[in-house]
Amino acid sequence: MDKGMYAEAIEYELLTQAIYRDILAREGVSTANVQHNVSIVGRSGVEHQVDVYWEFKQAGITHRVLIECKNYASNLTLEKARNFFAVVHDIGNCIGIMVTKTGYQSGAATFCKHYGLALKLLRKPTEEDWEGRIKEIHINMIPRVPVSSETHPIICNLYLRPDSEEQDVRLKNANRQNPELVRANPSMRFLGKDGLPITEELRWWIPRQLNVLEREDGGPYKQLVKLTDHYISENLGNGIELIQVIGVVIDYYVETLPSHQVVIDATETVSAILKDFVSGEWEHVRAT
Template structure:
């Protein structure tokens, strides 16, 4: 039970961290298991806590998590109110997974304590909401086969007359210097990799939806500050690449159906107990 309670508190921390990251321009650190001293001098253990400053004013939020299988009693709400009153200048939120007994809602509404449900979704939560999305996809892709490989011609620009002479002689000896292989990577001026290997980089440069099936097609791509490290006669040196010409074929693959089932991906929801509004859906980590 203790382990499950800690996991419930950590889930609450994680959800509010994600909500604040989405809604706040500033980074807010949501903390778990914090000890705060009240005005009485008594230390209080707070399950989840965060604070921030806005317009020069400090705002603090305290969350009490109750991973109970039964509805939360008025006694628990009163105890939490006492903690909030002792600490002062703070907003309180109670989070449980089942519900709240009679009197809790009125008591907490009067004292400004928010009541939330954090639990696994049930069928009633999906009323009026989309549970399943089906998407039919017909992929059109650049072909990469032995018969129709993707090719890449390199446009090289020497940075000096001496390099131009070495490059011309090297290309005369080996014309493949002006063609990229599947493992080629472009480098930056510092000699560090600037792109992934051509096998992955080249297809990303192609928007094949505008082409009919077949080919061959060609596309020129201008480059800026891209280099190759090649040996053109005096050891490896950086040679500037100002562009590439990609040769390719296009093929439309068989249609596929993708089914997204929200019931299988959402493992917890945060719901306002009084309004019934679902405020956040927590998705499983895959």
């Protein structure tokens, strides 16, 4: 075997290892250590090389699995099946799985079925594999967004709750001097009780609060968003202090943008499938 073929064979074995590691994790078998290229001495005293191997205990019983990987471009022969069965039989008390890319000759399949060797296909999906399955998803996207322009700006007014009569007096005085105090600016972020930011900047936060999908194009629309434990920091004359925000009222317009189509092609995202040779059922999909 030349270096290129050897490298491809090792890569195929590592892919098999990764696939079964994913399957066992999905099934909750966290104690299984899926190993690659393991040497195991059989009952005869002969040492055998196993491409992929794992074992785990369940209900006091040890389960051992041996996998033979054949990165072949042609169907696996009866001779290869017999050779692997000899390894499984010599090691004993284990389950044998053969994995290949193309398929199995009829004699090999009959032999493995009789002796309980599982036959799997691990390869990139073909057109035949996609029959009866969703191959492409076409999504027509019609974006409906809040307008933010000079003629139709998004306006967000704050409803503030002072924590004392003293703060209420200072807040009213500050608001008389600066009416913009109760109007949010795009770079503002709401704070928590500790004075640390708990939201992103309002330029990004506000659009997420608006029910634009329920609105027709145009406006103006008004939406109330109630808040709890949200604060802003302002200097009301005695230095920077926190003021609670109990809600915001947002005035906005809505616009529908030109539609566009997104095509999700599963053939471009699936790098490999694990398929049972006998039943033809997919057992695992590996994404790129």
